[in-house]
Amino acid sequence: MATLTVPAALPDAAEDAEQLHKAFAGWGTNENLIITILAHRNAAQRKLIREVYTSTYGEDLLKALDKELSSDFERAVHLFALDPAERDAYLANEATKKFSSSNWALIEIACTRSSEDLFQARRAYHSLYKKSIEEDVAHHTTGDYRKLLVPLVSSYRYEGPEINTSLAKSEAKILHEKISHKAYADEELIRIIATRSKAQLGATLNHYNNEYGNAITKVPETFGIALAVFNSYRILLKMILDLKADPKDDYLKLLRATIKCLTCPEKYFEKVLRLAINRLGTDEGALTRVVTTRAEVDLQRIKEEYYRRNSVPLDRAIAKDTHGDYEKMLLELVGRSDA
Amino acid sequence: MATLTVPAALPDAAEDAEQLHKAFAGWGTNENLIITILAHRNAAQRKLIREVYTSTYGEDLLKALDKELSSDFERAVHLFALDPAERDAYLANEATKKFSSSNWALIEIACTRSSEDLFQARRAYHSLYKKSIEEDVAHHTTGDYRKLLVPLVSSYRYEGPEINTSLAKSEAKILHEKISHKAYADEELIRIIATRSKAQLGATLNHYNNEYGNAITKVPETFGIALAVFNSYRILLKMILDLKADPKDDYLKLLRATIKCLTCPEKYFEKVLRLAINRLGTDEGALTRVVTTRAEVDLQRIKEEYYRRNSVPLDRAIAKDTHGDYEKMLLELVGRSDA
Structure with a gap:
């Protein structure tokens, strides 16, 4: 579920373009106006505004924005404004x-x-x-x-719901063999991960967990994951844990991220946000990327995951770590929590 | 250039569908009528006929065809009728x-x-x-x-005409190194062939020939290729010849075919047709595939190439090797030569 909100009474694209043009005019820039408009229009609406802006003022809206804005705020507005x-x-x-x-x-x-x-x-x-x-x-x-x-x-990838159970079993076996032998870049392992549909991969990882996850109940405490959380992770966890063999290996990290992205993107994005926020100096690159790319897709679910994992609403965490127009832009996209 | 011809006064799709339905009715099938219609309609027209046929007679035209026809003729009609x-x-x-x-x-x-x-x-x-x-x-x-x-x-692949000359030089060098060491499945070699645009690959192979093709003038006779032909092959030839190292190696054959398909498809298809026809027992699978997939694209150029290489018009070669409705269908798609 998206967090993007669009006003019920929507100005037409020409009006939005005119307001944006005004926001750039004269001394100083009206950042609030820019945020009010661009953070609350969907992709189709933003595209139309950009087209109307170009035909009316003979300049690409994104170029005009880049001239007026700067730093993290510029990047957030620019990224979100893009198709x-x-x-x-x-x-x-x-x-x-x-x-x-x-x-x-x-x-x-x-x-x-x-x-x-x-x-x-x-x-x-x-x-x-x-x-x-x-x-x-x-x-x-x-x-x-x-x-x-x-x-x-x-x-x-094929995106239908069809699952081939015997294939899931045989490929879970292949994955287990390769991972047991630490052959993390084996071509069969990569083939399975890179070509199978997400539904088929889900079935394969589920089988992986059932077949090879006997000792797994001991694991959550080791990794500080509460048992309640663990259950929702079930399908994913065993294989991800098996891939923890060498936490310093960057390729392994990438492989784990791949599997998380394919099987439970909201958990993956929650972690990216958590790591971007909970560190010395915010990672604005990652924060902006996740908020702008997910606001129109599944940021609501990522927020829920974030709160469940960190006991702090995402918007408060962002507000604490950012400031100024950049903070305002992100918060408009993320939406305020009721908590 | 295509060889497909469409009558100037075209019946509408409903009429075509009705005629086809009649061709299937009663005792025996009117194969000539099927050929007259389906071998002379373009992809959009065939698609429309199929839609109208389904909505009028409640059956997929292709299934009806498969029931009525058989063997090589069935396959030719079926393949060509498909989108x-x-x-x-x-x-x-x-x-x-x-x-x-x-x-x-x-x-x-x-x-x-x-x-x-x-x-x-x-x-x-x-x-x-x-x-x-x-x-x-x-x-x-x-x-x-x-x-x-x-x-x-x-x-x-990117399909624009832009070429990066320094990249062409550096990648020609990589290709030459890999081929010199018989590393035909090297990942750099495959990367270049599998990802670069056809224009960029053309520039790279051209450079390959200029830089590494010094001794090449001796080559044509060895391979029985007349010098006139050789010149039009120039860009391609050096690398293809370098890949002739082991003619029994099936992977190498596939790699050569890949490069020919990417750089001069009409020469590639001419050879497939030549090999399909000039052998004991025609290879109908290959013959049908090339004729049905290229009739609407570049079969005219393939025919010219065929005549230049074999001194026999393609339609005569096909007529000599095939018979019956299958022959008729192919000849309608290939078109009669003026020669």
Whole structure:
């Protein structure tokens, strides 16, 4: 569920464009007006505003915004104003240029979007960068990272609910064998994760847990996870835990993130937010990315997960860690909690 | 250029559907009528006829055809009647089930279609088979075949004309190094072939030839290729020849086919037709596949290439090797030569 709210009485796109143009005019910029409009329009509405703005004022709205705004606030407004496919293309391109183990944008785009949305991002990448995502990812990565990332960003997974149970069993066995032998970049393991539908993968991981998770009840305390939480994690947990073998291994971290993104994206995003907020100096890059990419999709569920895990509402945590227009923009997108 | 011809005065889809229904009725089937209609309608027209047929007679036209027709003729009519994206999905699925070194359908679909058409085939595969192409290809292949085929069928290449010359040089060098060391399934070699745009690959292979093709003038005679032909092959030839190292290696054959499909599809298809016809017992599978998939695309250029290479018009070669309704169907699609 989205957190984005749109006013019941919506001004038309021409009016919004005019207001935005006014917000940029004269001395100083009216940041509040910009937030009021852009943080409360859906993708189709924002697209229309951008089109009307260009035809009326002869300038791209995003360029005008970039001129007027700065720093984290600029990035938040810019990212949210973008069409979702263009935004993903933009984030993916950024990630290929400065690929690091802390940058999970590619995994998020490849594994939490629908197959159709991932394809639209690939199409937007063509028109924005005159290249393909997979071309850049393959060119800028090597070894195990490349083996995992290229098929993920190239995937077009089947999205129906059909499950093949015998396949789930045989592939759970393969996964268990590979993980037991620490063959985390084995091509069979990657094949299963990169090509199977999310429903099929869910069945496989469920079987993995049932078949190979006998000793698992001991595990939660070790990892500080309450038993109640543990149950909702069940399907996922055993395999994720098996992959904890070497917490310093960045490739393993990426593999764990991949599986979380594919099987329970709201838990994955909760953790990204938690790590971005609970540290010395906020990780604004991650915070902005998650809020702007999920506000229109499932940020409500991520908020619920965040509260359940941290006993603090997400908006309060963000308010404590950020300030100024950047804080305002994020809070408008996240929505205030009732708590 | 296509060889498909459509009559100037076109009956509407309802009339075509009615005629087809009549062709199936009573004693015996009117094969000529079926050929006259279906071999002379373009993809959009055939699609409309199929829709009208279903809504009028409550049966899928393709199922009706399959009941009435048989053998090679049935397959030719069935394949051509299909929507191109569905046809590619159908051929790809068939190929994953009985993958053999003589079955190049996957390479053809991955490398000779436009990026958009390949994507439409992937989408059609979802709806027909409740799986993804890459999932089936990855599941049914192993080793080097998998390494090459999975990225090829998952690709969404950029299709613009832009070329990066320094990249072409550096990647020509990589290709030369890998091929010199017979590392034909090296991941860098596969990355370049599977992800770069066709324009970029053309520039890279051109550079490969200029830089590493010094001794090449000696080569044509060895391989029985006249010098005139050789010149038009120039860009391609050096690398293809370098890959001839071991003609018995099926993976190498597949790699050569990949490069030919990407750089000069009409030469590739000419060879498939030549091999299908010039052998003991025609290879109807390949013949039907090439004629039905290319009639609406570039069969005219393939015919020209065929004549240049064999000094026999393609239609005469087909007429000599086939008979009956199957022959008639193919000849209507190929078109009669003026020669």
